[in-house]
Amino acid sequence: MKNTILILIFVSIFCLHGNCSRIFAVFMFPSVSHQVIFQPIWKELSLRGHQVTVVTPNPLKDQSLTNLTEIDISFTYKLPEIVGVLNSVGQKPTLVQKMLSIFELNMLVFESEMKSQAIQEIIQRQNDKYDLVLLQYSHFANVMLPFAYKFNAPAVGISSLGVFLHARDDIGNPTHPVISPDYILGISGNMSFVERLKCFLYNLWYRALYYFYFLPRGDAIARTYFGDDMPYLGKLAKNLSLLLVSANPIIHTPTPNVPNIIEINQLHIKEKKPLPKDLQEFLDGSPQGAIYFSLGSNMKSVNLSSTLRKEITTALAELPYNVIWKWEDDHLADKPDNVLIKKWLPQQDILGHPNIKAFITQGGLQSIEEAIINEVPLVGIPFFSDQPSNMRKIEEQGIGRMIDYASLTKEKLKSAVIEVSQNKKYKENIKRCKSILVDQPTRGVDKAVWWIEYVLKHKGARHLRSPAADMSFFEYLMLDVISFLVMIIIIASYGFYKLIMSVKKALSVRKIKKS
Numbered sequence: 001m002k003n004t005i006l007i008l009i010f011v012s013i014f015c016l017h018g019n020c021s022r023i024f025a026v027f028m029f030p031s032v033s034h035q036v037i038f039q040p041i042w043k044e045l046s047l048r049g050h051q052v053t054v055v056t057p058n059p060l061k062d063q064s065l066t067n068l069t070e071i072d073i074s075f076t077y078k079l080p081e082i083v084g085v086l087n088s089v090g091q092k093p094t095l096v097q098k099m100l101s102i103f104e105l106n107m108l109v110f111e112s113e114m115k116s117q118a119i120q121e122i123i124q125r126q127n128d129k130y131d132l133v134l135l136q137y138s139h140f141a142n143v144m145l146p147f148a149y150k151f152n153a154p155a156v157g158i159s160s161l162g163v164f165l166h167a168r169d170d171i172g173n174p175t176h177p178v179i180s181p182d183y184i185l186g187i188s189g190n191m192s193f194v195e196r197l198k199c200f201l202y203n204l205w206y207r208a209l210y211y212f213y214f215l216p217r218g219d220a221i222a223r224t225y226f227g228d229d230m231p232y233l234g235k236l237a238k239n240l241s242l243l244l245v246s247a248n249p250i251i252h253t254p255t256p257n258v259p260n261i262i263e264i265n266q267l268h269i270k271e272k273k274p275l276p277k278d279l280q281e282f283l284d285g286s287p288q289g290a291i292y293f294s295l296g297s298n299m300k301s302v303n304l305s306s307t308l309r310k311e312i313t314t315a316l317a318e319l320p321y322n323v324i325w326k327w328e329d330d331h332l333a334d335k336p337d338n339v340l341i342k343k344w345l346p347q348q349d350i351l352g353h354p355n356i357k358a359f360i361t362q363g364g365l366q367s368i369e370e371a372i373i374n375e376v377p378l379v380g381i382p383f384f385s386d387q388p389s390n391m392r393k394i395e396e397q398g399i400g401r402m403i404d405y406a407s408l409t410k411e412k413l414k415s416a417v418i419e420v421s422q423n424k425k426y427k428e429n430i431k432r433c434k435s436i437l438v439d440q441p442t443r444g445v446d447k448a449v450w451w452i453e454y455v456l457k458h459k460g461a462r463h464l465r466s467p468a469a470d471m472s473f474f475e476y477l478m479l480d481v482i483s484f485l486v487m488i489i490i491i492a493s494y495g496f497y498k499l500i501m502s503v504k505k506a507l508s509v510r511k512i513k514k515s
Contacts, residue, residue: 021456025054025134026144030076032297033366036268037160040445071118110143114225143218145236146226154241154460161365161386166210170237172469173258177203180255186388189396241461250433251393260464262451267444272352286322289357292350294326296364302328315413351376357421363387372434377426379416381405398429
């Protein structure tokens with residue numbers, strides 16, 4: 001009771017001095033691995049006295065957070081198209097199919113949420129005032145930017161993984177197709193000529209697809225809910241005050257960023273908790289070592305093809321280790337005796353057990369950070385999104401091995417697990433990577449909140465804005481200047497040519513007259 005009174009006094013003083021703000025946050029995409037990045041931010045903002053209203057499919061439901069209002073949109077997890085994507089493990093879509101499916105999924109989720117009663121009530125209320133709007137800025141989620149227009153408030157975008165090219169264009173950040181290839185390509189490190197050509201052409205193709213197809217369609221859909229008075233969606237995107245990007249120096253290539261792109265990491269890392277009794281006994285009873293196997297929150301092991309599952313279970317059975325496998329069903333056909341299956345597992349706490357030798361993962365960014373923090377080498381089986389490029393980085397850093405699921409065999413998986421578990425170089429390399437990752441002046445969540453409060457304090461961050469954000473591509477790439485210079489060179493060359501021809505003709509005439 002005494003602590004509660006002290007907290008209320010502190011919050012009252014905080015708000016009295018003008019530091020208490022109203023924040024509207026919308027994190028739309030139904031993905032646990034995305035939402036765990038955002039949750040610490042909205043929790044910390046509410047603890048600092050800000051009145052936070054957040055739209056999320058993963059509400060915290062923490063009654064002690066009295067400044068927090070959560071609008072639950074978890075129904076989006078049950079959308080048929082979302083379920084279909086998660087059940088399509090083992091398919092290899094083309095790049096065009098990937099981009100179109102990501103866009104369509106985003107639009108589906110957006111429209112489903114906008115039609116919900118809770119969101120409709122927010123849109124229809126005319127007197128609501130907010131000082132800041134936080135937006136999920138992964139993929140094509142900038143369709144939520146009209147909320148910033150509705151509330152006449154500065155917007156801050158937050159990405160739980162890398163961002164597509166258009167997000168960097170929105171904020172005027174320079175992009176180099178080879179130095180900083182888009183993560184969807186799955187290309188990194190020393191590139192061949194073909195890979196560099198692919199990166200260059202992708203930069204042109206993606207921008208054409210986005211600016212002439214995705215953006216107009218998104219704008220048309222947004223107008224259905226926010227009205228035709230809304231400025232063009234592309235113009236709203238240019239008013240983004242800040243972009244917080246989940247990135248770390250182990251996985252991501254160093255990139256020249258403008259001042260209002262802020263890199264954050266380790267937001268979801270938690271203090272270790274005691275393991276459930278059965279898991280503790282299982283791991284304690286594995287003196288020879290244990291392997292942790294999980295394909296994350298989006299991928300589901302239960303949806304693996306029967307052929308792939310058979311190769312995996314056979315490989316696990318022949319390992320000299322026990323295995324804990326996140327398996328989303330009560331039964332696993334031909335389950336090996338050394339394998340323990342669970343529908344849900346406390347991943348960070350398991351990785352912290354000293355008997356864990358390796359982590360078989362899909363290669364998601366959050367899982368990789370957890371493995372590095374706990375010094376557990378990786379065996380990656382990437383499927384989509386940033387997973388392939390993440391695992392290429394893991395191999396380059398020497399802290400794990402990658403296996404293409406399309407060519408996975410019992411021998412490949414068994415060999416990779418034994419190698420990363422028994423070869424000391426992987427453990428040594430991951431210790432080195434951990435020392436780099438954790439060596440930062442402040443926690444990721446504190447850094448994110450500091451910058452959000454910075455935008456609140458200055459009512460935007462226009463002074464950090466790069467001039468490139470307001471330039472057209474012709475201006476930014478100086479195509480008009482280059483065209484002008486080329487034209488001058490052509491005119492001068494033509495004039496010089498005509499002069500030479502005139503002189504030559506005059507000399508010929510003079511020669512004829514002399515003859």
